[in-house]
Amino acid sequence: MTxxxxxxxxxxxxxHDAVVELLxxxxxxxxxxxxxxxxxxxxxxxxxxxxxxxxxxxxxxVTRLRATSPIxxxxxxxxxxxxxxxxxxxxxxxxxxxxxxxxxxxxMSPDEKPLEYLRARGDDLQATLDKAAARGEPxxxxxxxLDFVLAPLYLRVLFRRPAEPGTGARLVExxxxxxxxxxxxxxxxxx
Amino acid sequence: MTxxxxxxxxxxxxxHDAVVELLxxxxxxxxxxxxxxxxxxxxxxxxxxxxxxxxxxxxxxVTRLRATSPIxxxxxxxxxxxxxxxxxxxxxxxxxxxxxxxxxxxxMSPDEKPLEYLRARGDDLQATLDKAAARGEPxxxxxxxLDFVLAPLYLRVLFRRPAEPGTGARLVExxxxxxxxxxxxxxxxxx
DNA sequence: GAGTTAAGGCAAGTGTGTTTGCTTTAGGAT
DNA sequence: ATCCTAAAGCAAACACACTTGCCTTAACTC
Numbered sequence: 001m002t003x004x005x006x007x008x009x010x011x012x013x014x015x016h017d018a019v020v021e022l023l024x025x026x027x028x029x030x031x032x033x034x035x036x037x038x039x040x041x042x043x044x045x046x047x048x049x050x051x052x053x054x055x056x057x058x059x060x061x062v063t064r065l066r067a068t069s070p071i072x073x074x075x076x077x078x079x080x081x082x083x084x085x086x087x088x089x090x091x092x093x094x095x096x097x098x099x100x101x102x103x104x105x106x107x108m109s110p111d112e113k114p115l116e117y118l119r120a121r122g123d124d125l126q127a128t129l130d131k132a133a134a135r136g137e138p139x140x141x142x143x144x145x146l147d148f149v150l151a152p153l154y155l156r157v158l159f160r161r162p163a164e165p166g167t168g169a170r171l172v173e174x175x176x177x178x179x180x181x182x183x184x185x186x187x188x189x190x191x
Numbered sequence: 192m193t194x195x196x197x198x199x200x201x202x203x204x205x206x207h208d209a210v211v212e213l214l215x216x217x218x219x220x221x222x223x224x225x226x227x228x229x230x231x232x233x234x235x236x237x238x239x240x241x242x243x244x245x246x247x248x249x250x251x252x253v254t255r256l257r258a259t260s261p262i263x264x265x266x267x268x269x270x271x272x273x274x275x276x277x278x279x280x281x282x283x284x285x286x287x288x289x290x291x292x293x294x295x296x297x298x299m300s301p302d303e304k305p306l307e308y309l310r311a312r313g314d315d316l317q318a319t320l321d322k323a324a325a326r327g328e329p330x331x332x333x334x335x336x337l338d339f340v341l342a343p344l345y346l347r348v349l350f351r352r353p354a355e356p357g358t359g360a361r362l363v364e365x366x367x368x369x370x371x372x373x374x375x376x377x378x379x380x381x382x
Numbered sequence: 383g384a385g386t387t388a389a390g391g392c393a394a395g396t397g398t399g400t401t402t403g404c405t406t407t408a409g410g411a412t
Numbered sequence: 413a414t415c416c417t418a419a420a421g422c423a424a425a426c427a428c429a430c431t432t433g434c435c436t437t438a439a440c441t442c
Contacts, residue, residue: 006439008389028300029245031429042391047430049389054220098301105349106297109219110289118350147362151346152338158296159309160337171338178369197409199419222399233421238400240419 014039015046019060023099032056054107061104062117068097071124077132077139078176084128085149085168092157093165101157122146138179148175205230206237210251214290223247245298252295253308259288262315268323268330269367275319276340276359283348284356292348313337329370339366 018039022030032053036043050056069087074080091097108115122142129139140148149171156163209230213221223244227234241247260278265271282288299306313333320330340362347354 006389007437008439011390026302029243033429043430044392044432045390095301102296102299102301105293108293108349110286110293111217115350146346147343148339151342155337155342155345158299159306197419198407199409202420224399234400235402235422236420 011039011041011045012049014041015056016060016063019057020064020096020100023103024096057103058107061100061107062115065091065097065100065104066117066120071128073128073131077128077135077137078172080128080132081145081149081172081176082169085153085172088150088153089163089165089168092153093162098157098162101154105158138176138181140175140179144175202230202232202236203240205232206247207251207254210248211255211287211291214294215287219290248294249298252291252298253306256282256288256291256295257308257311262319264319264322268319268326268328269363271319271323272336272340272363272367273360276344276363279341279344280354280356280359283344284353289348289353292345296349329367329372331366331370335366 015035018035018041022035022038027034030038032046033043035053035056036046039046046056050059068091069084071080072083074083092101104115104117125142125145129142129145133139149168152171153163153168156167206226209226209232213226213229218225221229223237224234226244226247227237230237237247241250259282260275262271263274265274283292295306295308316333316336320333320336324330340359343362344354344359347358
């Protein structure tokens with residue numbers, strides 16, 4: 001990527017778009033020539049850049065999901081987590097979000113270290129929690145947020161149906177409700 | 192399957208075994224001829240029976256996962272859920288369990304109705320909860336068990352690393368701890 | 383604006399996954 | 413024991429994804 005912002009970026013975006021559209025349209029095993037056609041690009045360009053369909057899918061999923069639902073800064077932990085959870089929930093009600101999450105799970109190598117995507121999210125989360133702790137608010141651990149807010153939202157999408165509106169907010173409320181009023185730093189659950 | 196228990200079943204098991212072994216060994220995109228070779232079976236048999244690689248993977252995953260970690264009957268809800276959660280946790284520490292869960296997520300059609308596999312689990316869970324309620328114990332809803340016990344265990348496997356020993360038991364304890372002492376039927380969370 | 387060079391496009395060649403018609407085998411039925 | 417039929421095996425034809433060498437385009441640099 002020594003030439004950012006030019007033709008290279010255009011092709012990359014067009015290919016990512018094509019992947020998302022095709023998957024969302026139900027062509028879940030569209031091969032590279034089909035994706036290239038949809039993107040208005042030569043198949044060779046895809047083979048040369050991504051090498052395999054799985055690498056392309058993983059790249060598209062990570063890139064696109066990373067842009068989704070950042071953690072807001074509302075001034076209170078409750079507001080931050082609630083805004084974030086609602087964003088995740090909304091993204092997971094979009095068929096494209098669903099398919100991207102599924103593609104991510106499908107193409108991640110099982111022995112992969114904690115995926116960069118989720119690690120970055122964990123870091124963001126930690127920063128948000130740190131700020132809240134500095135304000136004197138009682139805070140959960142990152143693990144608790146992932147276990148009791150993100151996990152239910154994701155599991156519902158992957159195995160059942162997308163969470164109904166309000167689920168994210170309810171999960172956040174339940175988690176924060178369970179915290180001790182004392183803002184002493186909590187012993188993490190060991191992740 | 193009009194001829195259960197004979198050659199047909201042997202071939203099916205051999206093919207399922209081959210799938211699990213190959214996936215667990217890292218050959219995640221082993222094609223059908225490769226699976227057939229490993230199973231000691233003719234590729235045509237696989238094409239005729241399953242039609243596509245995805246159908247085969249889904250069938251193998253559902254079949255094998257269904258046999259894993261049933262809910263025990265210990266006489267107390269706490270014991271039942273704890274035994275089950277520990278079983279799930281253990282299955283997810285096995286590379287074959289991990290890969291099967293991943294294959295399941297990857298090959299499920301996104302618009303699939305709640306997957307038969309998880310629906311059956313939900314029914315088992317409901318039966319366990321009903322028994323406990325009949326004994327006068329306070330019980331959570333099926334949704335709560337899925338959200339706060341199964342979801343964290345699955346998410347950790349899919350995105351991070353398998354849960355450490357004791358995680359399942361701790362999740363169950365936390366859930367039951369949060370219940371009101373009054374065993375009145377709880378209003379479900381609407382799933 | 384001319385030069386430099388990744389990256390994209392093109393086209394021909396190659397391999398392998400998939401299909402299909404036919405034959406053989408093995409379980410169950412009579 | 414013999415018949416019957418689904419399912420498995422076999423082999424040849426087929427299709428198409430993938431590779432590769434070469435040429436062209438376009439973006440950054442001086």
